Amino acid sequence: xxxxxxxxxxxxxxxxxxxxxxxxxxxxxxxxxxxxxxxxxxxxxxxxxxxxxxxxxxxxxxxxxxxxxxxxxxxxxxxxxxxxxxxxxxxxxxxxxxxxxxxxxxxxxxxxxxxxxxxxxxxxxxxxxxxxxxxxxxxxxxxxxxxxxxxxxxxxxxxxxxxxxxxxxxxxxxxxxxxxxxxxxxxxxxxxxxxxxxxxxxxxxxxxxxxxxxxxxxxxxxxxxxxxxxxxxxxxxxxxxxxxxxxxxxxxxxxxxxxxxxxxxxxxxxxxxxxxxxxxxxxxxxxxxxxxxxxxxxxxxxxxxxxxxxxxxxxxxxxxxxxxxxxxxxxxxxxxxxxxxxxxxxxxxxxxxxxxxxxxxxxxxxxxxxxxxxxxxxxxxxxxxxxxxxxxxxxxxxxxxxxxxxxxxxxxxxxxxxxxxxxxxxxxxxxxxx
Numbered sequence: 184x185x186x187x188x189x190x191x192x193x194x195x196x197x198x199x200x201x202x203x204x205x206x207x208x209x210x211x212x213x214x215x216x217x218x219x220x221x222x223x224x225x226x227x228x229x230x231x232x233x234x235x236x237x238x239x240x241x242x243x244x245x246x247x248x249x250x251x252x253x254x255x256x257x258x259x260x261x262x263x264x265x266x267x268x269x270x271x272x273x274x275x276x277x278x279x280x281x282x283x284x285x286x287x288x289x290x291x292x293x294x295x296x297x298x299x300x301x302x303x304x305x306x307x308x309x310x311x312x313x314x315x316x317x318x319x320x321x322x323x324x325x326x327x328x329x330x331x332x333x334x335x336x337x338x339x340x341x342x343x344x345x346x347x348x349x350x351x352x353x354x355x356x357x358x359x360x361x362x363x364x365x366x367x368x369x370x371x372x373x374x375x376x377x378x379x380x381x382x383x384x385x386x387x388x389x390x391x392x393x394x395x396x397x398x399x400x401x402x403x404x405x406x407x408x409x410x411x412x413x414x415x416x417x418x419x420x421x422x423x424x425x426x427x428x429x430x431x432x433x434x435x436x437x438x439x440x441x442x443x444x445x446x447x448x449x450x451x452x453x454x455x456x457x458x459x460x461x462x463x464x465x466x467x468x469x470x471x472x473x474x475x476x477x478x479x480x481x482x483x484x485x486x487x488x489x490x491x492x493x494x495x496x497x498x499x500x501x502x503x504x505x506x507x508x509x510x511x512x513x514x515x516x517x518x519x520x521x522x523x524x525x526x527x528x529x530x531x532x533x534x535x536x537x538x539x540x541x542x543x544x545x546x547x548x549x550x551x552x553x554x555x556x557x558x559x560x561x562x563x564x565x566x567x568x569x570x571x572x573x574x575x576x577x578x579x580x581x582x583x584x585x586x587x588x589x590x591x592x593x594x595x596x597x598x599x600x601x602x603x604x605x606x607x608x609x610x611x612x613x614x615x616x617x
Contacts, residue, residue: 187251313374318368
């Protein structure tokens with residue numbers, strides 16, 4: 184199954200609230216004929232746009248290939264949360280890679296947040312950036328874990344932007360009967376993801392990047408000068424960057440064996456007006472502790488943007504509205520029958536340990552993907568790290584690439600049944616409160 188074409192109309196953004204509230208760019212022409220570049224970047228999401236922008240600003244001739252539209256995939260559909268740290272907690276990273284590399288990974292994650300904020304400021308990207316992400320817990324033990332982790336970040340890494348929330352404080356922030364407590368991280372942030380992606384694309388174009396939409400890459404010939412083939416053309420380059428995440432397909436088996444596409448879904452209610460305070464009393468985003476995570480925030484026009492729902496295959500369900508409404512009603516029972524104006528799906532990608540997979544696939548071919556729901560910062564930063572590595576400054580890239588990423592059992596061939604099995608198990612754990 185080719186996820187570039189399985190669930191969406193060719194060359195069109197999904198009918199999301201994001202697409203309805205963003206100013207799309209004029210279409211970029213497909214690649215035709217034969218061309219050359221210093222670097223070819225495959226995929227125009229956050230990773231590819233960031234890589235292309237940083238390379239072009241360094242004076243390199245860059246061509247960016249996108250199978251659909253810029254920001255078409257997860258970069259234009261996600262929950263818009265710019266989180267702190269890596270996707271794996273620092274305590275886990277300390278055990279996995281040791282204290283020294285764990286400290287470097289923390290610094291890189293903080294660099295990722297700063298990079299997003301600086302790009303938005305530098306390029307005047309109007310994407311409703313606002314501070315604050317809360318982690319909401321269902322039980323006292325989960326809350327105690329979050330509070331202990333906040334203490335660990337303060338003691339070991341000097342990170343003191345987290346406020347610990349007991350039950351009353353969480354209720355004052357998010358009046359849901361489901362939550363027992365949590366934390367509020369004011370160093371994290373949230374934004375309009377598609378407007379951010381389109382802003383990066385405008386900046387890349389202004390820097391001289393040649394952007395080609397409707398230019399699906401079908402094959403890559405490796406060599407001292409690699410050749411990237413599309414359906415209507417081919418382009419040779421000294422370097423190639425793969426920035427495909429959940430839409431890699433069959434372009435590289437090594438990456439596909441370690442990075443699994445999964446679908447996720449979001450709904451946008453009608454504007455809630457004064458009732459928005461029954462969801463959140465501050466302009467922050469929330470993610471909770473379920474494995475099939477619920478995440479939500481209020482839009483600038485006071486809609487609830489709620490992400491959640493279980494997906495056991497790669498086809499989007501016929502009724503996304505109903506799929507998301509179920510977990511939304513569990514968190515906010517008073518919204519069980521609220522009008523939903525938009526509901527959409529998207530494909531992201533995960534790894535077994537939820538850390539991104541950065542790899543040098545050949546001396547002149549780099550790849551980054553598998554952000555596991557942490558991609559606003561991580562993907563933008565991975566693009567910058569690959570751009571730096573192309574120019575011979577590979578310290579950050581190499582630190583990320585040293586993190587072990589285990590292949591999925593059975594590789595790409597067994598990903599679909601493995602996904603169904605995993606989602607069945609973890610959704611059962613969520614229901615049982617384990």
